[in-house]
Amino acid sequence: MKKICVLALTIASVAMNAQSNISSAMFGTMEARQLGPGTMSGRITAIDGSVKDEGKTIYIGTAGGGVWKSTNAGASFKSVFDKYCQSIGAVAINQKNPAVVYAGTGESNMRNSVSYGNGLYKSTDGGDNWKKIGLDSSEHISKIIISAENPDIVYVAVPGALWSDSKNRGLYKSTNGGDTWEKILYVDEKTGCADIVIDPTNANVLFASMWQFRRMPYSFDSGGKGSGLYKSTDGGKTWKEIKNGLPSKPFGRIALALAPSDPKQMIAIVESTNTGLYISSDAGETWKSQSATMNVTARPFYFSTIAIDPKDPKRVYRPAFNFSYSSDGGYSFTDASYDATWVHSDMHAIWINPANTNIMYVGTDGGLYVSLDRGVNWQFNQGLPVGQFYHVAYDMKDPYNVYGGLQDNGSWMAPSSAPGGIGNGNWDRVGGGDGFWTIPDADGKTVYSEYQGGNMFRTNLTNMKSEFIQPQKTSQEQTDKLRLNWNTPLITGANNPKNLYVGCQFMYKSTDQGRNWKRISPDLTTNDKNKQKQEDSGGLSEDNTSAENHCTIFTIAESPLDENMIWCGTDDGNLQYTIDAGEDWTNVSTNLAKAGIAAQAWVSSIQPSKFDKNTVYVTLENHMYGDFQTYLAKSTDMGKTWKRINSKEFTGFAHKIKEDLVNKDLLFLGTEMGLFQTLDGGENWFRMKNNIPEYAMVRDIQIHPVTHDLIIASHGRGIFILDDIRAMRNMTKDILDKDVYLFPTPDLVLNNGKFGWGGPEVSGGWSAGNPPSTPSIDYYLKQRLSSGKITIEIYDDKNKLLQTIPGTVRKGINRVYWNLRGTPPRVAAGSLKMDGAGFTSPMVLPGKYTVKLIVKDQEFKGELNCVHDAQNKEMSLDDRKLVYQKAMQLQELYNDVNNTIDSISLYQSGLKTDTVAFSKNKNAKAFYEDLQKVKSEIVASKKKSMFADEERIREKVSALYGTFCGMEAKPNSMQMDAIEVLQKDFTVQKDALKKVIQKNLPKNPQLKLPKGF
Amino acid sequence: MKNLKNVLALLIISVCSLAATAQTSEEIVANHIKAIGGKENWEKLKSIKMEGTIKAQGAEIKIASYQVDKKAMRENITVMGMNGYSIVTTTEGWSYMPFGGQTKPEPMTADDLKNAQEDLYLADAFITYVELGKKLEYLGKDDFDGTDCFKFKMTDKNAKETTYYIDASNYYILKQTNKIKANGQEMENAVVYSDYKKLDEGIVYPMSVASGYGQMQVSKLEVNVAIDDATFQLPKDGK
Helix, strand or coil: CHHHHHHHHHHHHHHHHHHCCCCHHHHCCCCCEEEECCCCCCCEEEEEECCCCCCCCEEEEECCCCEEEECCCCCCCEECCCCCCCCEEEEEECCCCCCCEEEEECCCCCCCCCCCCCCEEEECCCCCCCEECCCCCCCCCCEEEECCCCCCCEEEEECCCCCCCCCCCEEEEECCCCCCCEEEECCECCEEEEEEEEECCEEEEEEEEEEEEEEECCEEEECECCCEEEEECCCCCCCEEECCCCCCCCECCEEEEECCCCCCCEEEEECCCCCEEEEECCCCCCCEEECCCHHHHCCCCCCCCCEECCCCCCCEEEECCCEEEECCCCCCCEECCCCCCCCCCCEEEEEECCCCCCCEEEEECCEEEEECCCCCCCEECCCCCCCEECCCEECCCCCCEEEEEECCCEEEEEECCCCCCCEHHHCEEEECCCCCCCEECCCCCEEEEEECCCEEEEEECCCCEEEECCCCCCCCCCCCCCCCCCCCCEEECCCCCCCEEEECCCEEEECCCCCCCEECCCCCCCCCHHHCCHHHCEECCCCCCCCCCCCCEEEEEEECCEEEEEEEEECCCCEEEECCCCCCCEECHHHHHCCCCCCCCEEEEEEECCCCCCCEEEEEEEHHHCEEEEEEEEECCCCCCCEECCCCCCCCCEEEEEECCCCCCCEEEEECCEEEEECCCCCCEEECCCCCCCCCCEEEEEECCCCCCEEEEEECCCEEEECCCHHHHCCCHHHHHCCEEECCCCCEEECCCCCCCCCCCCCCCCECCCCCCCCCEEEEECCCCCCCCEEEEEECCCCCEEEEEECCCCCEEEEECCCCECCCCCCCCCCCCCCHHHHCCCECCCEEEEEEEEECCEEEEEEEEEEECCCCCCCCHHHHHHHHHHHHHHHHHHHHHHHHHHHHHHHHHHHCCCHHHHHHCHHHHHHHHHHHHHHHHHCCCCCCCCCCCCCCHHHHHHHHHHHHHHCCCCCCHHHHHHHHHHHHHHHHHHHHHHHHHHHHHHHCCCCCCCCCC | CHHHHHHHHHHHHHHHHHHHCCCCHHHHHHHHHHHCCCHHHHHCCCEEEEEEEEEECCEEEEEEEEEECCCEEEEEEEECCEEEEEEEECCCEEEECHHHCCCCCEECCHHHHHHHHHHHCCCCHHHHCCCCCCEEEEEEEEEECCEEEEEEEEECCCCCEEEEEEECCCCCEEEEEEEEEECCEEEEEEEEEEEEEECCCCCEEEEEEEECCEEEEEEEEEECCCCCHHHHCCCCCCC
């Protein structure tokens, strides 16, 4: 009975949801620009290439940007995993049938900021479509191996959960192409499978390294009794542990490689109290320790890749902190040359093209590199926009700039639009290290940035000189040291942007750009000493890079309504506020816990409302205790009571809540697995698609107050800008209930857009384009229109039809763009070249216009207000009127020219109606030739290649007409005079034509012209 | 309580029956063919003559196309008084596009011709795929432009892959994407159909076809009219 009730309730809730007409489909036409960039790219975790097509097809797995595919050896990539989890641990191609591809979600480079996965996916059509095929609770997958002989046999190494115990770890095997899975090697709930290699000549021989590891929010532990190296000779039925020659246990993480051309040759990097490189020449039975460079043994939990050339068993590659190669089977190593370029440190993936082993690809924390000379020199690939931003900020310039810090890639800024669109070359670096908060000062020439552990700077953007501004411990502090989070909050005030705040365990405030600081709080954390032993962190290899710093302030928010009201949240569960700029602080974390949120949950963002001082939203996340729930809560009484806001749409732990600047019921939520939106204050939520990957890791969200753009920082797909979200802001239930609704159109400023062409993108790589140069005309359809069409008509104030635009028919918001012009003139036949005039018309004058939306037989009218561009100092309103008048004069002349060409052509075809008679008729031939002579003066008509210019009157009129149509300045006297010159030239030809007709027509009585000619 | 139990039981039965109505891919295909006028009517289709326009920034591009089932097709494009065309027959393929500077017709590559010849079949792809030896795969439900769709993929002998989105509410094809491997490249294009109209001949045909070239609105459509063979021959003057 209980089961029935649950089922019924689920059904009821599904039914209720189905009734709501709100979904991302409403706004599907609003597509975000993916700014990327590919300039610094991001962490690459897996690479595989197809041997069958000589390595032209390559799949790239990324830490937070899904899977990318190239079919041209990396010259260009496209994203093929936008609908699924974006954290990728492994990719593998079935080399017998390269259309079959596996992708394991959940990266296995187990750093503090690593994301998690939700299973294993398979595509049977080269990445176009994917199906989840199990291992749903694996969380992390490090490797997939497909048997070369029988591709139905697949092995998957699952290290498993990073933040909790789990039974869902170990080595898995499928013998039916992934339909079912069997766990063939398992140690315990703390130990997973880190690596696996298989003998390509005998699929029953395999080696697996098991790894015991665990993270806590404040420490990392690599190694333990569970770790070990295992061998099976019966396809995984039985295993034996291998110890002979290896160091004494406990082990940490072990990286394995086997020489495909000589499978008895093996190499292992074994993490232990004395981490080292080990070589075996007898298929892993015995091992010998080998001296190794720092790079070979560095940071084994993070650098877990070693590879042997597919053809040469002596050639060994170690992508790690740097890239090292060996030509003697691993006895000695050399680091790669930086002659061609610096190669980003921290490497995690390598693929060597077996068809040509000179060619290889390596994946780093900063993108993909290719080598054509066996790993000695490298070239950076600029086409993968997979940067891992933590935060994003904007300034108030026009166009505004975006600022943000990235994992292992420093801090950067770029304009939100630029001539030719935003490309890789538009990004400027403003800080190094792991980048986090990057905040412009209101003065327009200063930026604050930081690297890991709160090392922060004030940088002068005019000369890029930086000053270190981190608050320091003074003689008055009653503490051992200041505790700064890896991602230390460094923000300016939402109410008073001159206030600069930094949080460690204390809050600091500066009102002079960080030159002087004032401590404005006591320790606001739990100050739990058990969580402050970072110097012991790492396990077998010590690893303390500030990434585990704990009991720190993580987020700060000044109320947009009052600079004295400041909220802050800590990484250990405290949420505190002051209403007197820091004199007194109130901790409301116990109130928050009553709403059902874990007490120690990390406060990830705070949004004090812009509409009510007592209202505040917070997101919290508890993933470091193995809890991936989405925690969002709201209080309307200054934190005394809280209501948890939840939705079955939510996936992923929460990073950021953002309230709209105008519509208090419009909220955006960013999580580790998606971007969500509500239009009703949090009652109903839907996943935003809008050209944003459905499970994007959304770390930060901002709304620009002038352009109304939604600016999104993702941890793996760079920056997204959803231009002008007013259509979301203005969407009401009333409108949603209508079948068709024409939205009011914002004022249309008369110009050709913000920018000119800007030239081709010089650096190549990723390009994000610009926002539309003029606002769109928006209309809403409740349902897609399958039969019947939609047309948009634009009329002037005299009800003259200026232009007809075909409309789209999609469900939700549709957008059409009017180019602010009338219908271009007709172009008469007679030339062998395209004529530009046929594509343009003068820009309309300021005034009221009417838009008519015609949906089948229904009409909807709206007003369009076109306004003069007062910002353009080159062109006054009078200039504009003059330009318009001259352009129209030229259009008339152009029409006259084309009508004349048509007349001549009509006479000519009339003469040639009877070709036999024509060939015998001298008078007809003479008439024809005379006509042709005039025509050839009016229009370019010789047979010429496109590289030979020929200019006659029409071409000249067309060029001048085009100039006036595009003019955004006062015309000069020569340009004005040129119109008169052309008019005179044309009059001469018209007179000549008249004479030709007067002379020849009487001699050609046979000529029949159409009626009314 | 007993009442509640009954209500729940009823609710569950109705849900189960909902589940039972989940269609097989064969049923979806059958419903699609029925929705567009039925196999019989489509098989009577021998030729199509069509006129239409593409509007760009207020300017007009005129299109005229002539298609004879399984034999030949020609498309004329008129822009600013200039005429271009493409011709595909069972043996050859040509294109003349003077707009970009071509001065004479150029032959299609063998790969391009093979791909183009497949479109010589006038009947709907779901009617002809068996005859053409294509593999059909049902990929489940997906969303296109916010509309719930059934998604299918067809793969032909040349490894050309076409994905179809069929509107779940009326079984019309809303979109097709083509992935073509030709001349050493992999290319993708998409076509979106709308403004479906039932013709006198009983078939339902889209009057609006949007692709990368713009949105073509059909202004005139004639079915089963005679088309002169000369239409598909290269003009003697080479243009």
